[in-house]
Amino acid sequence: MSVFTPVSRPELETFLAPYELGRLLDFQGIAAGTENSNFFVSLEKGEFVLTLIERGPAEDMPFFIDLLDVLHAADMPVPYAVRDRDGHGLRELCGKPALLQPRLSGKHVKAPNNQHCAQVGELQAHIHLATRERILERRTDRGLDWMLDSGAELLPGLSAAQAALLTPALEEIRAHKAQILALPRANLHADLFRDNVMFEGTHLTGLIDFYNACSGPMLYDIAITVNDWCLNETDGIDLPRAQALLGAYAALRPFTAAEAELWPVMLRVACVRFWLSRLIAAQAFAGMDVMIHDPSEFEIRLAQRQQVALKLPFAL
Numbered sequence: 316m317s318v319f320t321p322v323s324r325p326e327l328e329t330f331l332a333p334y335e336l337g338r339l340l341d342f343q344g345i346a347a348g349t350e351n352s353n354f355f356v357s358l359e360k361g362e363f364v365l366t367l368i369e370r371g372p373a374e375d376m377p378f379f380i381d382l383l384d385v386l387h388a389a390d391m392p393v394p395y396a397v398r399d400r401d402g403h404g405l406r407e408l409c410g411k412p413a414l415l416q417p418r419l420s421g422k423h424v425k426a427p428n429n430q431h432c433a434q435v436g437e438l439q440a441h442i443h444l445a446t447r448e449r450i451l452e453r454r455t456d457r458g459l460d461w462m463l464d465s466g467a468e469l470l471p472g473l474s475a476a477q478a479a480l481l482t483p484a485l486e487e488i489r490a491h492k493a494q495i496l497a498l499p500r501a502n503l504h505a506d507l508f509r510d511n512v513m514f515e516g517t518h519l520t521g522l523i524d525f526y527n528a529c530s531g532p533m534l535y536d537i538a539i540t541v542n543d544w545c546l547n548e549t550d551g552i553d554l555p556r557a558q559a560l561l562g563a564y565a566a567l568r569p570f571t572a573a574e575a576e577l578w579p580v581m582l583r584v585a586c587v588r589f590w591l592s593r594l595i596a597a598q599a600f601a602g603m604d605v606m607i608h609d610p611s612e613f614e615i616r617l618a619q620r621q622q623v624a625l626k627l628p629f630a631l
């Protein structure tokens with residue numbers, strides 16, 4: 316299971332006291348995460364999730380907290396840092412940056428339908444609309460330059476078939492970098508996968524795990540989302556679900572002509588990002604008791620996105 320930092324009950328009780336949320340009733344590590352240590356925490360005054368940040372610079376934490384405050388204030392179903400009696404949302408536990416957030420209700424959906432996808436598209440448009448006029452700047456640590464550098468480092472260790480897939484994909488990123496960076500920007504979740512969204516029935520009740528959030532091209536965020544939510548049985552794009560997601564998004568934030576043109580490229584860029592990060596994680600955590608996502612899923616998706624039949628809806 317992926318709790319990288321174990322926490323003892325006395326340590327947790329000391330940490331929780333300044334929140335004044337009553338006695339600690341129960342807590343347990345959450346196996347599902349791959350990047351941070353998470354715990355469900357039951358207190359007399361409610362249910363919470365404690366996160367210890369394991370990756371990335373601690374200087375970025377105020378960005379995540381500020382972004383969640385903006386989205387929470389705009390009534391989106393996101394967690395936010397609960398403040399202690401001194402007003403601190405970001406604290407420290409076991410030497411790691413730590414925050415306590417409300418536990419959101421609902422369950423992850425593995426096999427989404429059109430309605431689920433439409434709600435996801437709508438929420439993503441709301442996030443972009445709520446932030447694009449006052450973007451909170453954060454450069455992603457897994458951006459285009461990171462893809463080019465890590466891709467080059469990983470290439471010698473790949474099979475000939477993998478290298479034949481990755482090499483032109485990296486070339487494409489290099490060739491389109493300026494155009495991509497010129498696309499309309501906002502704050503992005505940048506990891507809007509099925510395992511970061513909760514539903515009750517077809518009602519979206521929560522979007523979590525903002526630790527990859529950043530500022531950047533909105534189209535990149537949408538490509539990441541479509542690549543996970545709208546898959547058919549061979550990892551190609553399921554057209555009805557993709558149309559539901561993109562249609563709901565575009566009803567709130569119409570796409571531009573430049574976005575429509577770069578759409579197929581962006582779907583491939585979004586595959587490269589997760590193929591590489593998963594390859595790196597698989598190497599780093601090999602043999603350890605840590606949940607690892609299968610890198611080959613994104614290798615297959617990248618192969619499937621060489622031809623893209625799905626057009627982005629946009630008004631001329």
Ligand SMILES: Nc1ncnc2c1ncn2[C@@H]1O[C@H](COP(=O)(O)OP(=O)(O)OP(=O)(O)O)[C@@H](O)[C@H]1O
Nearest residue numbers: 345347348349350351353364394417418419523524
């Ligand atoms: N605020 C929350 N409310 C309810 N459940 C939560 C909340 N935060 C986290 N969880 C649960 O904990 C699990 C792991 O959390 P999260 O996705 O943030 O971890 P992670 O290590 O960043 O994982 P990954 O990056 O692989 O998605 C989630 O799948 C969800 O089940």
Ligand SMILES: N[C@@H](CCO)C(=O)O
Nearest residue numbers: 349506508589593608
């Ligand atoms: N959602 C990511 C893990 C967290 O960034 C993946 O599936 O590779």
